[in-house]
Amino acid sequence: MNLQLLHVGHCFHPEAIITRGGAWKAQQFPAIVGLFRHPRLGYVLFDTGYAKRFLQATQPFPQRFYRWLTPMHLCDKQQLQTQLKDQGIASEDIRHIFISHFHADHIAGLLDFPHATYICSRSGLQSMRQRTGISALIKGYLKNLMPVDFEHRVRFIETSPEYQLPVDMAPFSKAYDIFNDGSFLAIELPGHAFGHFGLLTAIGGESVFLIGDACWTEKTLITASRPHPLANLVLSDTHQYYDTIDKLAQLYGYNQSIRIVPSHCMSSYERFCAHHH
Numbered sequence: 001m002n003l004q005l006l007h008v009g010h011c012f013h014p015e016a017i018i019t020r021g022g023a024w025k026a027q028q029f030p031a032i033v034g035l036f037r038h039p040r041l042g043y044v045l046f047d048t049g050y051a052k053r054f055l056q057a058t059q060p061f062p063q064r065f066y067r068w069l070t071p072m073h074l075c076d077k078q079q080l081q082t083q084l085k086d087q088g089i090a091s092e093d094i095r096h097i098f099i100s101h102f103h104a105d106h107i108a109g110l111l112d113f114p115h116a117t118y119i120c121s122r123s124g125l126q127s128m129r130q131r132t133g134i135s136a137l138i139k140g141y142l143k144n145l146m147p148v149d150f151e152h153r154v155r156f157i158e159t160s161p162e163y164q165l166p167v168d169m170a171p172f173s174k175a176y177d178i179f180n181d182g183s184f185l186a187i188e189l190p191g192h193a194f195g196h197f198g199l200l201t202a203i204g205g206e207s208v209f210l211i212g213d214a215c216w217t218e219k220t221l222i223t224a225s226r227p228h229p230l231a232n233l234v235l236s237d238t239h240q241y242y243d244t245i246d247k248l249a250q251l252y253g254y255n256q257s258i259r260i261v262p263s264h265c266m267s268s269y270e271r272f273c274a275h276h277h
């Protein structure tokens with residue numbers, strides 16, 4: 001199996017929110033998308049990053065606050081569809097999209113792939129659907145980004161067979177085997193958002209663990225640092241979030257051979273690209 005990481009827009013945010021002691025000056029955080037090529041299933045996406053429709057969805061109030069809080073930048077050539085087209089991949093060629101969680105910067109591109117099956121957490125979808133108005137907005141949901149036929153095209157992670165992870169993934173032990181061939185192992189990383197999952201895969205002999213927003217940058221893996229308390233507003237569960245960070249930091253400490261990639265970490269992205277090109 002093959003994996004490319006694509007940089008699909010970025011947002012600006014003070015580092016101090018993400019790590020205590022960080023600078024308050026706004027910093028650039030990429031939205032990273034995983035493009036897998038599976039020998040039997042074809043193309044599989046991990047999230048979609050930003051899309052231009054994020055701007056329309058955040059035009060009215062109160063959704064406008066979302067854009068003020070995390071201003072988005074997406075140039076034309078960075079659009080996911082454009083990057084795929086440049087490689088000769090059409091929208092219809094994307095057969096599966098794995099959704100780590102339902103925050104707007106991960107699902108803004110779903111509407112561009114009308115032929116894909118969505119793979120997501122059942123509890124993640126339910127929590128998003130239950131929230132409306134301000135409560136949805138505070139948790140980072142923009143419902144206009146959701147395809148109307150989503151429920152007809154979804155397959156839930158929780159219905160996949162359970163998979164016992166090898167000891168070198170400790171303290172993580174349980175995963176879901178999405179395609180029943182061991183190629184895509186979904187691991188719950190709770191706390192950032194409801195039903196938040198990462199994806200463990202083997203790429204050319206290397207274990208690659210895409211962890212979504214379980215932490216924002218790799219610095220957190222080294223220091224197990226906590227975000228600013230302001231970030232707690234958005235999190236689904238602060239204690240679970242801290243627990244997930246500690247587990248990832250442990251895994252990182254025990255086993256440097258697993259490549260852990262947070263969705264918004266520029267240096268992880270750059271190192272992966274340098275290694276896999």
Ligand SMILES: [Zn+2]
Pocket residue numbers: 101103140192193213
């Ligand atoms: Zn998120």
